[in-house]
Amino acid sequence: MKNRVKQIIFYCLFIFLNISINRLMGYIGVPLFLDNIGTLSAAILGGYLPGVIVGYLTNIINSTLTDLTNSYYAGISVLIAVAGAFFARRGYFTSFKKALITIPVFAVIGGGIGSILTYCIYGFGVGEGISAPFVRSLLEQGTLNVFWAQLISDMIIDIIDKALTVFGVLILLRIIPEKFSKTLMLTDWKQTPLNLNERIYARETKTRQLPLRTKITLIIAVIMIFVAFVTTAISYVLYVKSALSVSGISVVQAHMEGISFIAKILSLFMGFFIFILTLCLWLTNYHLTYPIGAMSFASEAFAYDSEEDIEIGLERMKSLEIATGDEIENLYKSLTHTISETVDYINDVQKKGDEIAHMQNGLIYIMADLVESRDKCTGDHVRKTAAYVKLILQLLKENHLFSDVLTDEYIKDVCSSAPLHDVGKIKVSDVILNKPGKLTDQEFEIMKSHTLAGKEVIESAMQLTTDPGYLKEASNLATYHHEKWNGTGYPMGLKGEEIPLSARIMAVSDVFDALVSKRSYKEPFSFDKAMDIIREGAGSHFDPVIVDIFTKNQDRVKKLFEENEKHFSI
Known part of the structure; x- marks a missing residue:
């Protein structure tokens, strides 16, 4: 209320400025109006409405004090106020050069439209305003009719008048402190005020x-x-x-x-x-x-991408604090309540989803452990290979390799399903799994069958759900992790990029862990020796791109290897 009173006082001062300068021009006999300095100032500082009010009331008050015909030109002053506010919003009064562009526009409104209005008001005759003497002098030359003489006279006078008006406004804007001038903008917010971009969005929403x-x-x-x-x-x-x-x-x-x-x-x-x-x-x-x-x-x-985005969306809605006191406020309260309830529901669903995902991962490892416990040679093989798979995926993404495949969802699916790559061993006899010596050809054929057996197990699980999700990659890993780049692997003899990317990654992880791990039939190779063997297998056993990224980041691989040794040896 205090600020509103200050605004009203200042707008009244702008009206007084218009009238006093205009009266002064008449008193000293200068053929100019200069009755729009206050109008333009109000439009620039306060916006459209204050400018229109100041311009309109200036002419109405002037008509009661001097000549009734002033009221006929209230529309001209109002148009100048509208044009001034329009230019001000686009920053034309922030510099002298830009402000010069507005002068012809104001002159056309005041001199052009005003001249036509004068011509009509006086019955297609010469008016009685300050331009009348100039009109009569032009008519005496006999080359122009009344209309053109009136228009030319008014335009010449108005160009000078509006140039002085704009200069006066620029001076006034420099005199008024910027901090104070900002308080003159006439607003009536019924909510948290919007910034300029938000106001433009609100007005121009498609x-x-x-x-x-x-x-x-x-x-x-x-x-x-x-x-x-x-x-x-x-x-x-x-x-x-x-x-x-x-x-x-x-x-x-x-x-x-x-x-x-x-x-x-x-x-x-x-x-x-x-x-x-x-x-x-x-x-x-x-x-x-x-x-x-x-x-x-x-x-x-309002976004559902992450918990943080959801909270930000809700806080953005609450921060509006709309208080129009009518149906709009009721709608805002209902919408805010609905979104708040939705956020709580989403958070609850997300929490339960996280719990289910955690339980699901736990079950995957339990299933892998059950298979692993039958094979006394493998130790913590499934966990360590899963760790190497995750590292390789990270390295590939960091180096922008296979970027068309390595989405966040794909990486998550592969990491989640990696422990299931040997699930088919559950159908292999314990005698073969735990045989200390070399397998016979017949035994090896049975051992190789764990890939297709794993495929059958996982496909059976896929039939129980409408969204297979990570199980698709689990099937690829279980089926194809023993395929070789040159096509000599099993069970399908696929080669090159025919082999799914996840299986090619698992092939490197699986062999590397087998090399550095102790088995009943062999001692572990050193880290460097295992890396040399992986490097030698590039282009024959393994995808050369994966081997290259694996070996080039030997330090990170070794760090993970040492962490695995420390963790799983306890």
Whole structure:
């Protein structure tokens, strides 16, 4: 309220500035108006509505103090205010050069439109304003008619007038402290104020049909134009009839005076029309457009990508604090409550989903452990190979390799299913699994069958769900992790990129862990020896790209190897 009182006082000072300078020009005999310095200042500092109010009231007050004809030009002052606010929003008054561009526009409004209005008001004759002497001097030369003489005179005077007006406004803007001038912007926020980009979004949000703001504007405009048309038409008919009833007035003269009468009525109405339209738009912005647009923006920005995004979306909606006191406020409260409940539900679902995922991973390792416990040679093989698989996936992504495949979801699926690569061993006899010596050809064929057996186990599990998810990669890993790059592997004899990427990664991880681990039939190889064997297998046993990235990052591989040795030896 304190700030509103300050704004009203300053806007009144702008009206006083308009009237006092205009009266001073008349008193000292200078043929200029200079009655828009306050109007432009109000439009620049306060926005459309204050500028329109100051311009409109200046002419109305001037008409009561001096000449009634001033009220006919209220529409011109209002148009100048609208143009000034438009230019101010686009930063034209931030520098002298930009401000010069506005002068011709103001001159066209004041001199061009004002001249046509004067011409019509005075019945297509010479007006009685400050340009009248210049008009008569041009007419005396005999080269111009009344219209062109009036237009040229008004334009010349108005270019000078508006140039001095703009200069005066720029000086005034420099005098008023920036911190204080910011408080003169007329607002009526019923919510947390929006910044410039948010206001633009709220006003320019794309809709399937006309935006609410445009519909309200059109409704008001159509109603007022209709009222103006009907009122003017009726007034014109009554005026002409009244004029004809006076003796000595011809029909032509009566119609000429009728046209002058219409011009006066329309000029009065134009200023009032723009004033009412600006007021309605201002109220619509703060009571409808901005609150609804802000809710729309907050709702669209509401994301379900992560827990953090969800909380940010909710806080963004709560921070609006819309308090219009009507249905908009009720809608905001309902929407905020709904989103809050939705967030709680999503968090609960996500929590339960995390628990299920954790339980699922636990079950995977339990199943892998059950298989592993039958094979006394493998130790913690499934866990260590899973760790190497994860590292290789990270290295490939960091180096932008296989970027079309290595999505976050793919990496998660491969890491989750890696422990199941040997699940098919559950169908292999304990005698073969734990045989200390070399397997016979027949035994080796049975051992090789664990790949297809693993495929059968996992495909059986896939049939129990509509979304196979990570089980697809689990099937690839179980089936193809013994395939070789040159096509000599098993069970299908695939070669090169025919082998799924996850299986090619597991092939390196599986062999490397087998080399560095102790078995009942062999001692572990040293880390360096195992790396040499992997390197030698590039292009024959292993995908050369995977081997290259694996061996080039030997330090990271060795660090993981040492962590595995330390952890699983306890």
